[in-house]
Amino acid sequence: MKKNKTGTYYDEWTEHYMNTGYGNVIQAHRPADVNQLLDYIALNANIKDGMQILDAGCGICGPAIFFAQKFNIKITALTISPKQSEIAKNLIEENNLSSKIDVMVGDYHHLDKYFEPQSFDLVIMLESFGHCLSQKKVIAGINNVLKDDAHLYIKDYFKKGFNGSSKRRSDMKKIMKNMNKIYSYNLPDPEETYKILRSMDMEMIYMQRNKLPLFNDDSVKQFEKNHDIDVFMGGFHYQILEPLELYFKKPGNIDADII
Numbered sequence: 426m427k428k429n430k431t432g433t434y435y436d437e438w439t440e441h442y443m444n445t446g447y448g449n450v451i452q453a454h455r456p457a458d459v460n461q462l463l464d465y466i467a468l469n470a471n472i473k474d475g476m477q478i479l480d481a482g483c484g485i486c487g488p489a490i491f492f493a494q495k496f497n498i499k500i501t502a503l504t505i506s507p508k509q510s511e512i513a514k515n516l517i518e519e520n521n522l523s524s525k526i527d528v529m530v531g532d533y534h535h536l537d538k539y540f541e542p543q544s545f546d547l548v549i550m551l552e553s554f555g556h557c558l559s560q561k562k563v564i565a566g567i568n569n570v571l572k573d574d575a576h577l578y579i580k581d582y583f584k585k586g587f588n589g590s591s592k593r594r595s596d597m598k599k600i601m602k603n604m605n606k607i608y609s610y611n612l613p614d615p616e617e618t619y620k621i622l623r624s625m626d627m628e629m630i631y632m633q634r635n636k637l638p639l640f641n642d643d644s645v646k647q648f649e650k651n652h653d654i655d656v657f658m659g660g661f662h663y664q665i666l667e668p669l670e671l672y673f674k675k676p677g678n679i680d681a682d683i684i
């Protein structure tokens with residue numbers, strides 16, 4: 426596996442995100458109203474009172490704080506960036522949520538190092554899955570820490586197929602490369618993700634295009650303009666990326682007799 430540089434990336438960039446359009450929620454695929462985004466996620470990830478949740482790639486805990494204010498839940502929030510964890514800790518304290526959210530620095534490729542098997546009712550990955558260096562390792566770890574019949578929810582951008590004219594294909598390749606380099610990403614191929622989930626016996630509840638109404642994408646545009654970033658070479662990102670949501674269940678006893 427390549428050396429993971431994402432922690433350094435977020436140590437350096439988190440305050441820029443916070444101050445330029447993103448606020449406390451570092452997600453690019455969003456409607457104008459951030460509460461609408463988080464309500465949508467809570468609904469689609471089926472967050473319920475009483476759950477023990479792992480937020481793998483939690484940012485500065487903007488989403489975790491929102492969910493903990495709405496539900497009677499416990500969230501373990503994991504980020505690879507020490508800087509993010511420091512900011513998150515302050516925000517959690519300011520919001521009096523220390524009894525509900527526990528933030529820690531760690532790498533989601535090594536979940537078995539931090540957590541016992543069968544620890545969580547739900548794992549959420551909100552625009553963090555795309556940073557995976559090994560999808561297999563991350564999903565195997567998630568499968569291990571989920572309880573039987575518990576769920577994984579992923580919201581992220583995924584790779585589109587490279588189709589059309591040779592110019593279009595080569596432009597798409599260039600844009601993917603830009604995006605991965607600039608955002609420390611590793612844009613996942615949805616078919617590969619699906620195959621890995623199935624190889625671990627995870628059951629698909631749904632896999633769908635994100636249905637959030639995008640009133641604007643000002644946060645992304647403002648952020649990129651302010652920092653002289655031109656990932657999309659003047660184009661529009663939905664020609665390149667698919668915003669998807671995946672919701673999978675870890676089955677109970679997979680050795681049960683087939684009758």
Ligand SMILES: C[S@@+](CC[C@H](N)C(=O)[O-])C[C@H]1O[C@@H](n2cnc3c(N)ncnc32)[C@H](O)[C@@H]1O
Pocket residue numbers: 429431432435449450451452481482483484485486487488503504505506509531532533534550551552553556557
């Ligand atoms: C785009 S931000 C999303 C943050 C958060 N989910 C939100 O909605 O505000 C990506 C997050 O994934 C985290 N991340 C990336 N790679 C990680 C890894 N290997 N282990 C743990 N966290 C990771 C980053 O630290 C960052 O918090």
